[in-house]
Amino acid sequence: MSARPTVLLVEDEPAQREVLAYNLEAEGFDVVRACDGEEALLCVKEGLPDIIVLDWMMPGVSGIEVCRRLKSRPETRLIPVIMLSARSEEVDKVRGLETGADDYIVKPYSVAEFMARVRKELRRTRPSTVGEVLTYEDIELNSETHRVTRAGAELKLGPTEFRLLATFLEKPGRVFSRDQLLDRVWGRDIYVDTRTVDVHIGRLRKALTQFGGSDPLRTVRGAGYALG
Amino acid sequence: MSARPTVLLVEDEPAQREVLAYNLEAEGFDVVRACDGEEALLCVKEGLPDIIVLDWMMPGVSGIEVCRRLKSRPETRLIPVIMLSARSEEVDKVRGLETGADDYIVKPYSVAEFMARVRKELRRTRPSTVGEVLTYEDIELNSETHRVTRAGAELKLGPTEFRLLATFLEKPGRVFSRDQLLDRVWGRDIYVDTRTVDVHIGRLRKALTQFGGSDPLRTVRGAGYALG
DNA sequence: TAAAGCTGTTACATGGGTGTCACAAAAGCA
């Protein structure tokens, strides 16, 4: 599956948030940041993350409430949730787990401990994540060596096409809207014309079929693109 | 590699120190003693030990400071460090781990436990750190003699190029970003311009091809560099 | 102490990747 698991990091305090984000990104995770409960729920709706790190105390919708809602919906129930809290009382811990959180970290904690917990949860729920090779049919993308092959032949594609293909390979079959692709491939704060996506899809198609083979990309009119 | 691994034992209290030294020597280790942080750093500079046992509380440069310095330098980063401390508070433990210590033993401990931890760290790190010869195709790097050859001919390269090549040789094919290379080759807390990596890549390329042969380094546009 | 070697920075050339546009083609819709 995904070589870059997506972590939804929900923490209202900027300093804390960025420290964790820095370490997660350094380890190769895609980090989606959220500052409060409402934003968190929105992000989950946008694109399902592979794991959620949730601060307990937040303005607005609290972490505990977010967790409760996620765990009560079938489509989000299986996403592991790690709760962060400043309170160490056993009572809180119990309540945290009762809402369905999969793990619970009490501040202060070391970054090493935090990373270990995240990896543990991901190992538990996505054993296939450990491999860094994404495949779909005869297409292989190795994110470690940055090489892409189709039916054994190496394909030459630019950085943008590479990330684009990687995005599709993470969730084969899923339809990505142009805006979602811009977010994931180009970056959240980049302003680029939507049609640029079309052009790069074209380039990716050309690259994927340069040695023959059918076009694996599907255009979903009015919605976006999908792999397979 | 030496049949007798060298242990650098840093402990200011003589009784403690001699008990540990006695047991280490009985098990066939070469023991180098140091009474404080400054002496410890000097010993490390003299000749790299295979493992370091470091007392937390010491006059002058503290154990935690010694550890931090060792872990921030590429040439000493891989030496395992075991911290000894009388404090068992969680806070201290966290701080100890954040400095990069590989293990942490809280006093009082049994000698058997101590020896077990030392053996464990050596088992973990020795195969890859001590006297290993790294190869890729016709390139050979001997970390013990600090010599590099290609197709049998000895290459002359500077310290930075040496560590750079060693980094690539540890994972041939893997793409390292410039930031990752700065972390691993220069050191985590060194601030150096990213482009410096490019220059040293160029120097390494020139060194590797000075007697002919193709350039084994691959530039991955927008991502970094890789060997092969 | 001088010489040699190494390092990090800067500046400049260059080539390839990028985004945008315009128009063609296709797909929906009435």
Next chain:
DNA sequence: TGCTTTTGTGACACCCATGTAACAGCTTTA
């Protein structure tokens, strides 16, 4: 069928990432 909307794609100008020479500061060596 005719019209509108959406998508495919060739062309092109731009500019950013990379390669590299030059240089000054620093450390090591003779």
